[in-house]
Amino acid sequence: MTSEDLAERGLVLLGCGKMGSAMLQGWLTDGLPATSVHVIDPYPSDWLQAQGVHINAELPAAPAIVLIAVKPQMMGDALPAIKAMATGNSLFVSVAAGVTLATYEEMLGADNPIIRAMPNTPAAVGRGITALIGNRKVSEAQMVLAESLLQAVGQTVRLDNEGQMDAVTGVSGSGPAYVFHLIETLAAAGEAQGLPAELAMKLARATVGGAGVLAEAAEESPAQLRKNVTSPNGTTQAALEVLMDAETGFPPLLARAVAAATTRSKELSDG
Numbered sequence: 001m002t003s004e005d006l007a008e009r010g011l012v013l014l015g016c017g018k019m020g021s022a023m024l025q026g027w028l029t030d031g032l033p034a035t036s037v038h039v040i041d042p043y044p045s046d047w048l049q050a051q052g053v054h055i056n057a058e059l060p061a062a063p064a065i066v067l068i069a070v071k072p073q074m075m076g077d078a079l080p081a082i083k084a085m086a087t088g089n090s091l092f093v094s095v096a097a098g099v100t101l102a103t104y105e106e107m108l109g110a111d112n113p114i115i116r117a118m119p120n121t122p123a124a125v126g127r128g129i130t131a132l133i134g135n136r137k138v139s140e141a142q143m144v145l146a147e148s149l150l151q152a153v154g155q156t157v158r159l160d161n162e163g164q165m166d167a168v169t170g171v172s173g174s175g176p177a178y179v180f181h182l183i184e185t186l187a188a189a190g191e192a193q194g195l196p197a198e199l200a201m202k203l204a205r206a207t208v209g210g211a212g213v214l215a216e217a218a219e220e221s222p223a224q225l226r227k228n229v230t231s232p233n234g235t236t237q238a239a240l241e242v243l244m245d246a247e248t249g250f251p252p253l254l255a256r257a258v259a260a261a262t263t264r265s266k267e268l269s270d271g
Contacts, residue, residue: 006145007036010063012085014078015070016041016048019095022124023069024051026152038063040081062087065149068094072268075099079107086112091142093149095119097173098268101135101162113137115146118168119153121176128154131168133161166269170261178257183208 011032013020016039028034034052041048044055059081066085070078075096086092086108093115094104104114115138119130130150134143147156159165183204190200215222230236243249 006064007033008064010036010038010060012059012063012066012082013037013039013041014066014068014082015074016044017069017071018121018124019119020067020069021045021047022126022128022153023067023095023119023149024048024053026126027149030152040078059085061085062089065091065093065145067149068092068096070096072096072099075107083108088112088137091115091138091146093117093146095130097169098265100269101133105135110135111137113139113142115143116162116165117146117150118165118173119150120172123153126153129172130154130156131159131165131172132156133159133165166262166265167258169265170258173265174261178254179208179212 011027013024016024020039020041024037024039027037028051035054037051037053038057038059039048039053039055040059041055048055061084063085066082068075068078068082082092088109088111091113092104092108095117097118099116101114101116104116105112108114113135115132115134117130117132119128122128123130130153132143132146132150134146143158147158150156159168183201186208187197187201187204190203191197195203215225218225220228226240230240244251246252
């Protein structure tokens with residue numbers, strides 16, 4: 001299956017909320033013809049209606065890809081629309097959180113190639129990271145095609161087994177919220193030291209955002225980058241002695257937070 005095949009046979013996007021819109025924008029920018037895209041969404045946005053894609057119209061019988069981007073609780077309503085395409089000739093890719101490959105195989109039939117993917121919200125600005133795992137029916141070419149589609153909104157990684165998806169949820173799926181909370185609390189701490197609220201927030205946003213870009217761009221490890229900023233007996237060291245405390249600092253706090261998210265992900269997947 002190739003991108004030409006995709007343009008010719010079409011792509012069905014089930015759900016076009018924030019994540020679906022971010023992906024669609026990336027695909028159109030990358031050159032996927034709007035006429036090859038069929039969107040099913042009960043409340044299409046003004047932006048979607050202006051893209052020239054087919055919306056809530058008749059669907060192709062055997063599209064190259066069916067991408068499921070509805071919330072898990074809406075899956076039951078959406079299922080009849082996609083079940084007719086489950087003939088083994090279309091690749092199903094789901095970005096719905098917590099819905100397992102086994103669940104999809106029960107709903108669609110085990111002879112269909114199905115990929116489960118976990119993107120995160122920075123996809124909205126093309127800086128997401130998506131973890132993928134396929135069932136036994138997914139070919140290497142299909143996995144590559146799914147990766148290329150999801151790379152329209154950021155990076156991709158392949159998992160060794162589906163059991164890793166819960167931990168991925170805890171690290172990168174939920175992780176942006178941890179960073180947003182870091183920005184909130186860093187700004188509040190600046191305020192507590194006498195900075196005006198607006199200035200403290202501007203400093204916190206730019207510092208966390210800039211450090212993230214630097215961590216991705218630099219060849220050094222985050223540990224080395226941290227050391228580069230830390231002068232002996234200086235201000236950074238004073239702060240890090242608090243943050244790196246083995247009992248009260250970031251290490252045990254984040255370990256507990258990621259474990260809580262991972263455990264919750266398992267509970268949701270188990271229904």
